[in-house]
Amino acid sequence: MSSPAETLARLLRGVEEIHSRAELEKKLSLGRPLRVKFGVDPTSPDIHLGHTVPLLTLRAFQDEGHIAVLIIGDFTAGIGDPTGRDTTRPELSPADIAANAKTYQDQAFKILDPQKTEVVFNGDWFGKMSAVDLIQLQRRGNATQMLQRRDFQERREAGKPIAMHELTYPLLQGWDSVVLKADIELGGSEQLFNLLVGRHLQEQMGQPPQVVLTLPLLEGLDGTNKMSKSLGNTIAVNDPPSEMFGKAMRISDELMARWYPTLFAERLDTALHPMEAKKQLAARIVTRFHGEAAAKEAREGFEQVFSKKEFPKVAMTIVNETSLALIKLLVAIEAAPSGSQARTLIQQGGVAIDGQKIIDPNHVVDCEGFYLKVGKRGFYYVTCLPDTPQKNPPSSLFN
Incomplete structure (x- = not known):
């Protein structure tokens, strides 16, 4: 059985700030499951992967017998968290929010134990608020303090x-946190x-204040900005294994050294060749999901x-037809998530067949x-008919 010090060390692995440690130790000694809150807006x-950093800490609390309270911010997603933003977030439709919320639950359970998780939607209480209720809540805030936030100051200075x-x-x-009587809340460092x-x-x-734990932000594939869907620098937990592996292999050596401690609470093994270290990192990410x-x-x-300049030896049989629309094909092999995105990909010159770029979406x-080459790293050998002999790929595909 672990000592209290060992348990605390596991729970705080990777945590950047605690408000406060003494309060956390006191709550852990209460002898009851704590309610540990983490919220995501389905934008x-x-x-x-950036979302998974606090989710992994949330799972650590579950493993110690505590309750994970996962808030799906279906109401707050319609407002948009301004944290770290230099512009107001675009408005989302209720239908988009509802669809995104469903996928968030499914993906979060790749990490969390569903049996120890309460999933709640903050629209359940905010949607019932009257205008008077909202004004009463606003009376509890301080606009002067809000405007002193760095992101708001930068926007004011920039006009x-x-x-x-x-x-x-x-x-x-x-x-x-008030509604849910949270004991602890987790968030990224920018959420403090x-x-x-x-x-x-x-x-x-009149409630005991929650303990606040902040986790480091995971930088995106560009190595500059935090991982963000809007910036296109993400690895999604639902990405196919080959795509997930290939994206991880694109990061710089410097970023790799920062990802190891953030994702796995380990330091980069400098005895390994950087390429091998990156392959091991990519493999561990794929293994996790x-x-x-x-x-x-x-x-x-x-x-x-990429090393042997070869294509997979097994042809992909898509459908028993003699011809197929390119847009339909890209969706069928999951090279594009939708027909509209497949069309855009083609029009932007991101698709080549036998080395020849195709820009006609029809x-x-x-x-x-x-x-078939899709983007820089999507390579496929495609046949719509079974038992078609595979030919040698043109060298221009690797350029």
Whole structure:
């Protein structure tokens, strides 16, 4: 059985800030399951690796017998968290929010134990608020303090507008903690202001203030900005194994050294060749979400294409037809998530067949067997008819 010190060390692995350690130790000694809160706004359909950093800490609390309270911010997603933003977030439709919320739950359970998780939607309480209720909540905030936030100061200095509803967002996030009687709240390091608002509101309402734990931000594939769907620098937990592996292999050596401690609480093994270290990192990421067999196959596929300049030996049989619309094909092999995105990909010059770039979105492919390149790292051998002999790929595909 672990000692209290060992348990605390496991729970705080990777944590950047605690408010406060003494309060956390006191709560852990209460002898009851603690309610550990983490919230996500469904502003996109995918959870990415950046989201998983606090989710892994949330799972650590579950493993110690505590309750994970996962808030799906279906109401707050319609407002948009202004944290770290230099512009107001675009408005989402209720239908988009509802669709995204469903995928968030499914993906979060790749990490969390569903039996120890409460999934709640903050629209359940905010949607019932009257205008008077909202004004009463706003009375508990301080606009002067809100405007002193760095992101708001930068926007003011740049002459960029700050919408009134953005000043309300931290109060709404904090009120979630009051409604749920949270013992602990987790968030990224940029969320500290919002998390402390939750403590403030709980104290005002006569509740014990929640302990706040912040986790480091995971930088995206570009190595500059935090991982964000809107910036296109993410690895989504639902990405196919080969795509997930290939994306991880694109990061710089410097970023790799920062990803190891953030994702796995380990330092980069400097005795390894950087390429091998990166392959091991990519394989561990794939293993976490798809299993060891998928990670092994993804690594072998990557090495086959990029190290040996070969294509997979097994042809992909799509459908028993003699021809197929290129857009339909890209969706069928999951090279594009939708027909509209497949069309855009083609029009932007991101698709080549047997080394020839295709920019006509109405192009129809001949299904006798061909090599398809999608983007920089999507390689496929495609045949729509079974038992089609595979031919040698043109060297221009690797350029």
